[in-house]
Amino acid sequence: MRGPGGWWHRKSTPAKFETYTRWSFHFLAAVEVPSIGLPAFGALGAALGTLLLGLTAVHATVSMVTVSQGLDWTRGRRPQPVRLLWTLAAVTAAAGLTALLVARSEPDSDRLASATGMVFGIVVVVGAGISALGMRGGRRIAALVAGYGLTSCALAFALGVPWFAALITGGGVLVGGGFIAFTAFFSIWLLDAVYALDEARETRARLAVAxxxxxxxxxxxxxxxxxxxxxxxxxxxxxxxxxxxxxxxxxxxxxxxxxxxxxxxxxxxxxxxxxEADLGVELAGARGVLAAAGITCEVRGEPSGLPDQVQSALGWVVREATTNVLRHGNAGRCAVRLETREGRVVLTVENDGAGDVRGSGGSGLAGLRERLAEVGGTLEAGPADGDLFRLVAEVPLAVQEVPA
The missing domain is CATH 1.20.5 (Single alpha-helices involved in coiled-coils or other helix-helix interfaces)
Structure with a gap:
């Protein structure tokens, strides 16, 4: 599929979910700059505002890099980003400490306290939550979030914040960071499950062939x-x-x-x-296999009464089309129509997984064209309206084998 959305449709379901997960956490990190960095710049003036805005931008950048490398590590594409996690912790501490020191410079300014408090809270919460993407194990992640919360409480109290306010600060970091960390942990678990299900579907197709x-x-x-x-x-x-x-x-x-x-x-x-493939058996098998894979399949038309050679040729078309939907496409719905037009039997298979445009030129469809050509038939396959992928096979009712 061509167009601005073609790259998305070409992705498999696991790849789409992984992209969605990356974008979600990247957005969470990037939103620090407009939500707390720019307000701090407006509230504190050029010198202190530029300092906090710069630290917020650096923290957002390191957080986004941590998201990318952490997710790559969970998929086994790179080693665990241990140094990057320490770098994120250091940048988080630097930004949070700077915010507290700036707030202490003018303790009577409510506007300054509000701006620096937002910087401290969001930076530490985001840092704690995103760090969970580079770790495994619920206990380790819980210990990480607890460490951020206790450190925030102790640091605030050491810089003169009243003990009750320091406890609220630590509790807020614990709750906010824990929520983001739990989201990260659950997202990774769900991503692994999606990839595992996709691999199981591939394995099932290979086992059927074997x-x-x-x-x-x-x-x-x-x-x-x-x-x-x-x-x-x-x-x-x-x-x-x-x-x-x-x-x-x-x-x-x-x-x-x-x-x-x-x-x-x-x-x-x-x-x-x-x-030889029986068309009725192949249609029933396609409906059952696709339904087991979570793909809605609708079959229209009755193969009974068709010549054996027609059923055999079209049965192979159904088998190959079903394999392509399972292995290559990203479909949620598939429709099969069998009809007779002017002495020709027409089989149409449509699915909404047009992401795999390679199917139109694959060796499987090339073999089908050769098989249909032997009985005077034709095959067309390719993207259709919207995100549909359509396969149309035509075979004459009065089959006459074409000499080689």
Missing amino acids: EERLRFGRDLHDVMGRNLAVVALKSELAVQLARRGRPEAVEQMVEVQRIARETQREVRDVVRGYR
Whole structure:
């Protein structure tokens, strides 16, 4: 999909959730500058206001970097950002201490106290909460938030803040930082769960393919193993008879030829059964598999009465389209329509996961085009209206195989 929103639609569901999580915490850090930095600049004047605004901007920048590296660490893309966590703690302490010292310089100014108090509270709360993105374990995160709260209380009391106000300051940091830290902890847990579910869906698709291959292998083993054992025995008997000059050796080799031809026929039957797909079975299977994956699937049309070759060709289309929706798309809804138009059977598969534009040129769809071309059919696939991805296959009712 082209356009300003195409990059978003190309993302998988886990990637979208990860992007949303990053943006949420980046916004939480970036909002420090307009919410507390600029008001402090307006309230304190050029010198002190510029100092607090600069510290707030530095703290917001370090916080956003911590968000990025912390989330990368949780996904296993980089080592734990230990040094960055200490840097964030140091910048948080510097900004908070500076705010308290500025407030102490003019203790009778309510405007100054309000501005510096906002800087101190929000900087420390955001610092404590975002630090949780770089840590694992509920106890460690709880200890981190408690440490920020106790340090804030002790620092405020040491700089002359009344003990009751210092306790309120520490309690506010504990509650606010704890809330953001819990949000970070829950967001990481939910992100891991989304990725795990996506991997499970991929694994289920691979297991289905592997199970079909095993079934095919068992069928071939049953045919080839039995018949080859008979061929070996009869060939050995023919060799013994030939060495003795017995005419029965010819009869045994004739029987070997018969068994070999019978084996060829049975192998062709197995391969033909493997390659042919029943359209009704494939439609029912697609509905069940997509529903199990949380994708609403609506099927319209009745395949009964269609020629076997038409059902086989379109059955493979349904199978490949379902695989693409499960593995590549990001769909929440899928619609399958089967109808007859002017002597041609038309199968349309639409889903709202048009993010994977690669599907129109993949090897699976290329193979389907070749298969449909053998029976005079066509296949078109690509993005449609809005965020839809549409696949349309047409096969003539009177199938005539196209010579190679």
